[in-house]
Amino acid sequence: MTTTLHLIPVGLGDSAPDRWLPQAAQEITAQLRYFIAENAKSARAFLKLIGTQVPLQDITIHTLKADSTPQDIRAWLDAVPADQDLGLVSEAGCPAVADPGSLVVAQAHARGMRVLPWTGPSSIMLGLMASGLQGQRFAFHGYAPVKAHERDTQLRAWESVSHKQQQTQILIETPYRNQAMFDALLQTLRDTTRVCIASALTCPDESIQTRTVAQWRKAGAPDFDKKPTLFLFLAS
Incomplete structure:
Protein backbone atom coordinates (compact mmCIF):
# COMPACT_ATOMS: atom_id res chain seq x y z
CA MET A 1 0.00 0.00 0.00
CA THR A 2 1.17 3.55 -0.76
CA THR A 3 1.20 5.95 2.15
CA THR A 4 -0.76 9.13 1.51
CA LEU A 5 0.30 12.55 2.76
CA HIS A 6 -2.90 14.51 3.39
CA LEU A 7 -2.55 18.30 3.10
CA ILE A 8 -5.12 19.48 5.63
CA PRO A 9 -6.10 23.16 5.85
CA VAL A 10 -6.48 24.82 9.24
CA GLY A 11 -8.91 27.62 10.05
CA LEU A 12 -7.86 31.26 9.74
CA GLY A 13 -9.44 32.24 13.04
CA ASP A 14 -12.31 31.59 15.40
CA SER A 15 -14.94 29.95 13.23
CA ALA A 16 -16.56 26.52 13.08
CA PRO A 17 -14.75 23.84 11.00
CA ASP A 18 -17.88 23.16 8.96
CA ARG A 19 -17.45 26.61 7.43
CA TRP A 20 -13.98 25.99 6.03
CA LEU A 21 -13.19 22.25 5.91
CA PRO A 22 -15.17 19.63 3.95
CA GLN A 23 -16.75 16.83 5.98
CA ALA A 24 -14.67 14.22 4.14
CA ALA A 25 -11.47 16.01 5.15
CA GLN A 26 -12.64 16.18 8.75
CA GLU A 27 -13.34 12.45 8.73
CA ILE A 28 -9.91 11.64 7.31
CA THR A 29 -8.22 13.92 9.83
CA ALA A 30 -10.01 12.22 12.71
CA GLN A 31 -8.56 8.85 11.67
CA LEU A 32 -4.90 9.83 11.31
CA ARG A 33 -2.28 8.92 13.92
CA TYR A 34 0.69 10.75 12.38
CA PHE A 35 1.08 14.45 11.67
CA ILE A 36 3.71 17.02 10.75
CA ALA A 37 3.03 20.55 11.98
CA GLU A 38 4.76 23.86 12.62
CA ASN A 39 3.60 23.85 16.22
CA ALA A 40 2.54 20.72 18.10
CA LYS A 41 0.46 22.64 20.64
CA SER A 42 -1.66 24.44 18.04
CA ALA A 43 -1.91 21.23 16.02
CA ARG A 44 -3.37 19.46 19.05
CA ALA A 45 -5.85 22.31 19.50
CA PHE A 46 -6.87 21.88 15.85
CA LEU A 47 -7.29 18.12 16.28
CA LYS A 48 -9.33 18.64 19.45
CA LEU A 49 -11.59 20.99 17.49
CA ILE A 50 -12.05 18.44 14.70
CA GLY A 51 -12.35 15.46 17.03
CA THR A 52 -10.19 12.35 16.78
CA GLN A 53 -10.97 8.65 16.82
CA VAL A 54 -7.89 7.91 18.95
CA PRO A 55 -6.73 9.70 22.12
CA LEU A 56 -4.60 12.77 21.44
CA GLN A 57 -1.77 11.33 23.54
CA ASP A 58 -1.54 8.40 21.10
CA ILE A 59 -1.09 10.67 18.07
CA THR A 60 2.45 11.41 16.87
CA ILE A 61 3.09 15.03 15.87
CA HIS A 62 6.48 15.95 14.40
CA THR A 63 7.36 19.65 14.61
CA LEU A 64 8.61 21.27 11.42
CA LYS A 65 11.07 23.93 12.61
CA ALA A 66 13.28 26.41 10.80
CA ASP A 67 16.27 24.13 11.36
CA SER A 68 14.52 20.88 10.39
CA THR A 69 16.63 19.10 7.78
CA PRO A 70 15.60 16.97 4.80
CA GLN A 71 17.02 14.04 6.78
CA ASP A 72 14.64 14.82 9.64
CA ILE A 73 11.68 14.91 7.29
CA ARG A 74 12.67 11.68 5.57
CA ALA A 75 12.95 9.97 8.96
CA TRP A 76 9.44 11.14 9.92
CA LEU A 77 8.00 9.87 6.65
CA ASP A 78 9.82 6.55 6.84
CA ALA A 79 8.54 5.95 10.38
CA VAL A 80 4.91 5.88 9.22
CA PRO A 81 3.72 2.23 8.98
CA ALA A 82 2.89 1.03 5.48
CA ASP A 83 -0.79 0.68 6.35
CA GLN A 84 -1.07 4.21 7.75
CA ASP A 85 -1.35 7.70 6.26
CA LEU A 86 -0.23 11.03 7.73
CA GLY A 87 -1.34 14.63 7.71
CA LEU A 88 0.44 17.92 7.17
CA VAL A 89 -1.08 20.99 8.83
CA SER A 90 -0.08 24.64 8.83
CA GLU A 91 -0.51 27.20 11.59
CA ALA A 92 -3.38 28.63 9.56
CA GLY A 93 -4.73 28.23 6.07
CA CYS A 94 -3.49 25.78 3.44
CA PRO A 95 -0.29 23.84 4.09
CA ALA A 96 2.62 24.44 1.70
CA VAL A 97 1.18 27.77 0.46
CA ALA A 98 3.23 30.63 1.95
CA ASP A 99 4.24 27.92 4.39
CA PRO A 100 7.32 25.69 5.00
CA GLY A 101 5.22 22.57 4.50
CA SER A 102 6.36 22.51 0.87
CA LEU A 103 9.59 20.92 2.16
CA VAL A 104 7.57 17.97 3.44
CA VAL A 105 5.61 17.68 0.21
CA ALA A 106 8.84 17.63 -1.81
CA GLN A 107 10.22 14.78 0.29
CA ALA A 108 6.94 12.86 -0.01
CA HIS A 109 7.10 13.09 -3.81
CA ALA A 110 10.73 11.97 -3.76
CA ARG A 111 9.72 8.88 -1.79
CA GLY A 112 6.86 8.00 -4.13
CA MET A 113 4.11 8.84 -1.68
CA ARG A 114 0.68 9.91 -2.79
CA VAL A 115 0.05 13.60 -2.00
CA LEU A 116 -3.60 14.55 -1.50
CA PRO A 117 -4.49 18.26 -1.07
CA TRP A 118 -7.80 19.02 0.62
CA SER A 131 -10.89 42.27 -3.86
CA GLY A 132 -12.23 43.07 -7.31
CA LEU A 133 -8.62 43.43 -8.47
CA GLN A 134 -6.89 41.59 -11.32
CA GLY A 135 -7.40 37.85 -10.76
CA GLN A 136 -5.66 36.69 -13.94
CA ARG A 137 -2.23 38.04 -12.99
CA PHE A 138 -1.09 38.36 -9.41
CA ALA A 139 1.98 37.95 -7.21
CA PHE A 140 2.22 37.07 -3.52
CA HIS A 141 5.24 38.57 -1.78
CA GLY A 142 4.84 37.52 1.84
CA TYR A 143 6.19 40.24 4.12
CA ALA A 144 7.56 43.59 2.98
CA PRO A 145 10.87 44.76 4.51
CA VAL A 146 10.53 46.01 8.09
CA LYS A 147 12.78 49.07 7.81
CA ALA A 148 10.75 52.03 6.57
CA HIS A 149 13.02 53.18 3.75
CA GLU A 150 13.49 49.64 2.45
CA ARG A 151 9.75 48.94 2.70
CA ASP A 152 8.80 52.12 0.83
CA THR A 153 11.33 51.40 -1.92
CA GLN A 154 9.94 47.88 -2.30
CA LEU A 155 6.33 49.08 -2.38
CA ARG A 156 7.15 51.52 -5.18
CA ALA A 157 8.91 48.75 -7.12
CA TRP A 158 5.89 46.45 -6.74
CA GLU A 159 3.57 49.26 -7.83
CA SER A 160 5.68 49.82 -10.94
CA VAL A 161 5.38 46.13 -11.84
CA SER A 162 1.65 46.25 -11.10
CA HIS A 163 1.21 49.19 -13.47
CA LYS A 164 3.27 47.72 -16.29
CA GLN A 165 1.85 44.20 -16.12
CA GLN A 166 -1.59 44.93 -14.65
CA GLN A 167 -0.69 42.47 -11.91
CA THR A 168 -2.25 42.46 -8.45
CA GLN A 169 0.32 42.64 -5.66
CA ILE A 170 -0.45 40.72 -2.46
CA LEU A 171 1.34 40.91 0.88
CA ILE A 172 0.81 40.20 4.55
CA GLU A 173 1.95 41.88 7.72
CA THR A 174 2.28 40.99 11.40
CA PRO A 175 -1.07 42.05 12.93
CA TYR A 176 0.45 44.59 15.31
CA ARG A 177 2.06 46.36 12.32
CA ASN A 178 -1.14 46.63 10.26
CA GLN A 179 -1.45 50.36 10.88
CA ALA A 180 2.17 50.99 9.88
CA MET A 181 1.65 49.09 6.62
CA PHE A 182 -1.60 50.94 5.93
CA ASP A 183 0.13 54.27 6.48
CA ALA A 184 3.04 53.24 4.23
CA LEU A 185 0.71 52.26 1.40
CA LEU A 186 -1.10 55.60 1.57
CA GLN A 187 2.14 57.57 1.72
CA THR A 188 3.93 55.62 -1.00
CA LEU A 189 1.44 54.55 -3.66
CA ARG A 190 -0.26 56.69 -6.30
CA ASP A 191 -3.64 58.26 -5.55
CA THR A 192 -5.33 56.14 -8.23
CA THR A 193 -3.91 52.79 -7.14
CA ARG A 194 -6.65 50.56 -5.76
CA VAL A 195 -5.95 48.95 -2.39
CA CYS A 196 -7.91 46.09 -0.81
CA ILE A 197 -7.62 45.41 2.90
CA ALA A 198 -8.99 42.00 3.92
CA SER A 199 -9.04 41.26 7.65
CA ALA A 200 -10.15 38.30 9.77
CA LEU A 201 -11.15 36.26 6.73
CA THR A 202 -13.79 33.55 7.38
CA CYS A 203 -14.31 34.91 10.92
CA PRO A 204 -17.40 36.62 12.34
CA ASP A 205 -15.67 40.02 12.22
CA GLU A 206 -14.43 39.60 8.64
CA SER A 207 -13.89 42.85 6.73
CA ILE A 208 -12.98 43.25 3.03
CA GLN A 209 -12.84 46.72 1.50
CA THR A 210 -11.33 48.04 -1.74
CA ARG A 211 -10.74 51.75 -2.36
CA THR A 212 -8.27 53.94 -4.19
CA VAL A 213 -5.43 55.39 -2.15
CA ALA A 214 -7.13 58.80 -2.34
CA GLN A 215 -10.40 57.33 -1.05
CA TRP A 216 -8.62 55.51 1.79
CA ARG A 217 -7.06 58.80 2.90
CA LYS A 218 -10.55 60.26 3.32
CA ALA A 219 -12.09 57.15 4.87
CA GLY A 220 -9.31 56.33 7.31
CA ALA A 221 -8.09 52.93 8.42
CA PRO A 222 -10.51 50.01 8.86
CA ASP A 223 -10.87 48.11 12.13
CA PHE A 224 -7.91 45.77 11.71
CA ASP A 225 -6.05 46.20 15.00
CA LYS A 226 -4.28 42.92 15.89
CA LYS A 227 -6.29 41.04 13.25
CA PRO A 228 -4.69 38.85 10.54
CA THR A 229 -4.82 41.07 7.47
CA LEU A 230 -4.04 40.75 3.79
CA PHE A 231 -3.04 43.80 1.73
CA LEU A 232 -3.61 43.82 -2.03
CA PHE A 233 -3.15 46.58 -4.58
CA LEU A 234 -3.39 47.18 -8.31
CA ALA A 235 -1.99 50.25 -10.07
CA SER A 236 -4.22 51.72 -12.78
Missing part, protein backbone atom coordinates in the same frame (compact mmCIF):
# COMPACT_ATOMS: atom_id res chain seq x y z
CA THR A 119 -9.88 22.08 -0.12
CA GLY A 120 -9.78 24.73 2.59
CA PRO A 121 -9.21 28.40 3.37
CA SER A 122 -6.30 30.30 1.85
CA SER A 123 -6.27 33.95 2.85
CA ILE A 124 -4.38 34.72 -0.36
CA MET A 125 -7.05 33.24 -2.61
CA LEU A 126 -10.01 34.46 -0.55
CA GLY A 127 -8.65 37.99 -0.44
CA LEU A 128 -7.95 38.00 -4.18
CA MET A 129 -11.40 36.64 -4.98
CA ALA A 130 -13.13 39.33 -2.93
Whole structure:
Protein backbone atom coordinates (compact mmCIF):
# COMPACT_ATOMS: atom_id res chain seq x y z
CA MET A 1 0.00 0.00 0.00
CA THR A 2 1.17 3.55 -0.76
CA THR A 3 1.20 5.95 2.15
CA THR A 4 -0.76 9.13 1.51
CA LEU A 5 0.30 12.55 2.76
CA HIS A 6 -2.90 14.51 3.39
CA LEU A 7 -2.55 18.30 3.10
CA ILE A 8 -5.12 19.48 5.63
CA PRO A 9 -6.10 23.16 5.85
CA VAL A 10 -6.48 24.82 9.24
CA GLY A 11 -8.91 27.62 10.05
CA LEU A 12 -7.86 31.26 9.74
CA GLY A 13 -9.44 32.24 13.04
CA ASP A 14 -12.31 31.59 15.40
CA SER A 15 -14.94 29.95 13.23
CA ALA A 16 -16.56 26.52 13.08
CA PRO A 17 -14.75 23.84 11.00
CA ASP A 18 -17.88 23.16 8.96
CA ARG A 19 -17.45 26.61 7.43
CA TRP A 20 -13.98 25.99 6.03
CA LEU A 21 -13.19 22.25 5.91
CA PRO A 22 -15.17 19.63 3.95
CA GLN A 23 -16.75 16.83 5.98
CA ALA A 24 -14.67 14.22 4.14
CA ALA A 25 -11.47 16.01 5.15
CA GLN A 26 -12.64 16.18 8.75
CA GLU A 27 -13.34 12.45 8.73
CA ILE A 28 -9.91 11.64 7.31
CA THR A 29 -8.22 13.92 9.83
CA ALA A 30 -10.01 12.22 12.71
CA GLN A 31 -8.56 8.85 11.67
CA LEU A 32 -4.90 9.83 11.31
CA ARG A 33 -2.28 8.92 13.92
CA TYR A 34 0.69 10.75 12.38
CA PHE A 35 1.08 14.45 11.67
CA ILE A 36 3.71 17.02 10.75
CA ALA A 37 3.03 20.55 11.98
CA GLU A 38 4.76 23.86 12.62
CA ASN A 39 3.60 23.85 16.22
CA ALA A 40 2.54 20.72 18.10
CA LYS A 41 0.46 22.64 20.64
CA SER A 42 -1.66 24.44 18.04
CA ALA A 43 -1.91 21.23 16.02
CA ARG A 44 -3.37 19.46 19.05
CA ALA A 45 -5.85 22.31 19.50
CA PHE A 46 -6.87 21.88 15.85
CA LEU A 47 -7.29 18.12 16.28
CA LYS A 48 -9.33 18.64 19.45
CA LEU A 49 -11.59 20.99 17.49
CA ILE A 50 -12.05 18.44 14.70
CA GLY A 51 -12.35 15.46 17.03
CA THR A 52 -10.19 12.35 16.78
CA GLN A 53 -10.97 8.65 16.82
CA VAL A 54 -7.89 7.91 18.95
CA PRO A 55 -6.73 9.70 22.12
CA LEU A 56 -4.60 12.77 21.44
CA GLN A 57 -1.77 11.33 23.54
CA ASP A 58 -1.54 8.40 21.10
CA ILE A 59 -1.09 10.67 18.07
CA THR A 60 2.45 11.41 16.87
CA ILE A 61 3.09 15.03 15.87
CA HIS A 62 6.48 15.95 14.40
CA THR A 63 7.36 19.65 14.61
CA LEU A 64 8.61 21.27 11.42
CA LYS A 65 11.07 23.93 12.61
CA ALA A 66 13.28 26.41 10.80
CA ASP A 67 16.27 24.13 11.36
CA SER A 68 14.52 20.88 10.39
CA THR A 69 16.63 19.10 7.78
CA PRO A 70 15.60 16.97 4.80
CA GLN A 71 17.02 14.04 6.78
CA ASP A 72 14.64 14.82 9.64
CA ILE A 73 11.68 14.91 7.29
CA ARG A 74 12.67 11.68 5.57
CA ALA A 75 12.95 9.97 8.96
CA TRP A 76 9.44 11.14 9.92
CA LEU A 77 8.00 9.87 6.65
CA ASP A 78 9.82 6.55 6.84
CA ALA A 79 8.54 5.95 10.38
CA VAL A 80 4.91 5.88 9.22
CA PRO A 81 3.72 2.23 8.98
CA ALA A 82 2.89 1.03 5.48
CA ASP A 83 -0.79 0.68 6.35
CA GLN A 84 -1.07 4.21 7.75
CA ASP A 85 -1.35 7.70 6.26
CA LEU A 86 -0.23 11.03 7.73
CA GLY A 87 -1.34 14.63 7.71
CA LEU A 88 0.44 17.92 7.17
CA VAL A 89 -1.08 20.99 8.83
CA SER A 90 -0.08 24.64 8.83
CA GLU A 91 -0.51 27.20 11.59
CA ALA A 92 -3.38 28.63 9.56
CA GLY A 93 -4.73 28.23 6.07
CA CYS A 94 -3.49 25.78 3.44
CA PRO A 95 -0.29 23.84 4.09
CA ALA A 96 2.62 24.44 1.70
CA VAL A 97 1.18 27.77 0.46
CA ALA A 98 3.23 30.63 1.95
CA ASP A 99 4.24 27.92 4.39
CA PRO A 100 7.32 25.69 5.00
CA GLY A 101 5.22 22.57 4.50
CA SER A 102 6.36 22.51 0.87
CA LEU A 103 9.59 20.92 2.16
CA VAL A 104 7.57 17.97 3.44
CA VAL A 105 5.61 17.68 0.21
CA ALA A 106 8.84 17.63 -1.81
CA GLN A 107 10.22 14.78 0.29
CA ALA A 108 6.94 12.86 -0.01
CA HIS A 109 7.10 13.09 -3.81
CA ALA A 110 10.73 11.97 -3.76
CA ARG A 111 9.72 8.88 -1.79
CA GLY A 112 6.86 8.00 -4.13
CA MET A 113 4.11 8.84 -1.68
CA ARG A 114 0.68 9.91 -2.79
CA VAL A 115 0.05 13.60 -2.00
CA LEU A 116 -3.60 14.55 -1.50
CA PRO A 117 -4.49 18.26 -1.07
CA TRP A 118 -7.80 19.02 0.62
CA THR A 119 -9.88 22.08 -0.12
CA GLY A 120 -9.78 24.73 2.59
CA PRO A 121 -9.21 28.40 3.37
CA SER A 122 -6.30 30.30 1.85
CA SER A 123 -6.27 33.95 2.85
CA ILE A 124 -4.38 34.72 -0.36
CA MET A 125 -7.05 33.24 -2.61
CA LEU A 126 -10.01 34.46 -0.55
CA GLY A 127 -8.65 37.99 -0.44
CA LEU A 128 -7.95 38.00 -4.18
CA MET A 129 -11.40 36.64 -4.98
CA ALA A 130 -13.13 39.33 -2.93
CA SER A 131 -10.89 42.27 -3.86
CA GLY A 132 -12.23 43.07 -7.31
CA LEU A 133 -8.62 43.43 -8.47
CA GLN A 134 -6.89 41.59 -11.32
CA GLY A 135 -7.40 37.85 -10.76
CA GLN A 136 -5.66 36.69 -13.94
CA ARG A 137 -2.23 38.04 -12.99
CA PHE A 138 -1.09 38.36 -9.41
CA ALA A 139 1.98 37.95 -7.21
CA PHE A 140 2.22 37.07 -3.52
CA HIS A 141 5.24 38.57 -1.78
CA GLY A 142 4.84 37.52 1.84
CA TYR A 143 6.19 40.24 4.12
CA ALA A 144 7.56 43.59 2.98
CA PRO A 145 10.87 44.76 4.51
CA VAL A 146 10.53 46.01 8.09
CA LYS A 147 12.78 49.07 7.81
CA ALA A 148 10.75 52.03 6.57
CA HIS A 149 13.02 53.18 3.75
CA GLU A 150 13.49 49.64 2.45
CA ARG A 151 9.75 48.94 2.70
CA ASP A 152 8.80 52.12 0.83
CA THR A 153 11.33 51.40 -1.92
CA GLN A 154 9.94 47.88 -2.30
CA LEU A 155 6.33 49.08 -2.38
CA ARG A 156 7.15 51.52 -5.18
CA ALA A 157 8.91 48.75 -7.12
CA TRP A 158 5.89 46.45 -6.74
CA GLU A 159 3.57 49.26 -7.83
CA SER A 160 5.68 49.82 -10.94
CA VAL A 161 5.38 46.13 -11.84
CA SER A 162 1.65 46.25 -11.10
CA HIS A 163 1.21 49.19 -13.47
CA LYS A 164 3.27 47.72 -16.29
CA GLN A 165 1.85 44.20 -16.12
CA GLN A 166 -1.59 44.93 -14.65
CA GLN A 167 -0.69 42.47 -11.91
CA THR A 168 -2.25 42.46 -8.45
CA GLN A 169 0.32 42.64 -5.66
CA ILE A 170 -0.45 40.72 -2.46
CA LEU A 171 1.34 40.91 0.88
CA ILE A 172 0.81 40.20 4.55
CA GLU A 173 1.95 41.88 7.72
CA THR A 174 2.28 40.99 11.40
CA PRO A 175 -1.07 42.05 12.93
CA TYR A 176 0.45 44.59 15.31
CA ARG A 177 2.06 46.36 12.32
CA ASN A 178 -1.14 46.63 10.26
CA GLN A 179 -1.45 50.36 10.88
CA ALA A 180 2.17 50.99 9.88
CA MET A 181 1.65 49.09 6.62
CA PHE A 182 -1.60 50.94 5.93
CA ASP A 183 0.13 54.27 6.48
CA ALA A 184 3.04 53.24 4.23
CA LEU A 185 0.71 52.26 1.40
CA LEU A 186 -1.10 55.60 1.57
CA GLN A 187 2.14 57.57 1.72
CA THR A 188 3.93 55.62 -1.00
CA LEU A 189 1.44 54.55 -3.66
CA ARG A 190 -0.26 56.69 -6.30
CA ASP A 191 -3.64 58.26 -5.55
CA THR A 192 -5.33 56.14 -8.23
CA THR A 193 -3.91 52.79 -7.14
CA ARG A 194 -6.65 50.56 -5.76
CA VAL A 195 -5.95 48.95 -2.39
CA CYS A 196 -7.91 46.09 -0.81
CA ILE A 197 -7.62 45.41 2.90
CA ALA A 198 -8.99 42.00 3.92
CA SER A 199 -9.04 41.26 7.65
CA ALA A 200 -10.15 38.30 9.77
CA LEU A 201 -11.15 36.26 6.73
CA THR A 202 -13.79 33.55 7.38
CA CYS A 203 -14.31 34.91 10.92
CA PRO A 204 -17.40 36.62 12.34
CA ASP A 205 -15.67 40.02 12.22
CA GLU A 206 -14.43 39.60 8.64
CA SER A 207 -13.89 42.85 6.73
CA ILE A 208 -12.98 43.25 3.03
CA GLN A 209 -12.84 46.72 1.50
CA THR A 210 -11.33 48.04 -1.74
CA ARG A 211 -10.74 51.75 -2.36
CA THR A 212 -8.27 53.94 -4.19
CA VAL A 213 -5.43 55.39 -2.15
CA ALA A 214 -7.13 58.80 -2.34
CA GLN A 215 -10.40 57.33 -1.05
CA TRP A 216 -8.62 55.51 1.79
CA ARG A 217 -7.06 58.80 2.90
CA LYS A 218 -10.55 60.26 3.32
CA ALA A 219 -12.09 57.15 4.87
CA GLY A 220 -9.31 56.33 7.31
CA ALA A 221 -8.09 52.93 8.42
CA PRO A 222 -10.51 50.01 8.86
CA ASP A 223 -10.87 48.11 12.13
CA PHE A 224 -7.91 45.77 11.71
CA ASP A 225 -6.05 46.20 15.00
CA LYS A 226 -4.28 42.92 15.89
CA LYS A 227 -6.29 41.04 13.25
CA PRO A 228 -4.69 38.85 10.54
CA THR A 229 -4.82 41.07 7.47
CA LEU A 230 -4.04 40.75 3.79
CA PHE A 231 -3.04 43.80 1.73
CA LEU A 232 -3.61 43.82 -2.03
CA PHE A 233 -3.15 46.58 -4.58
CA LEU A 234 -3.39 47.18 -8.31
CA ALA A 235 -1.99 50.25 -10.07
CA SER A 236 -4.22 51.72 -12.78
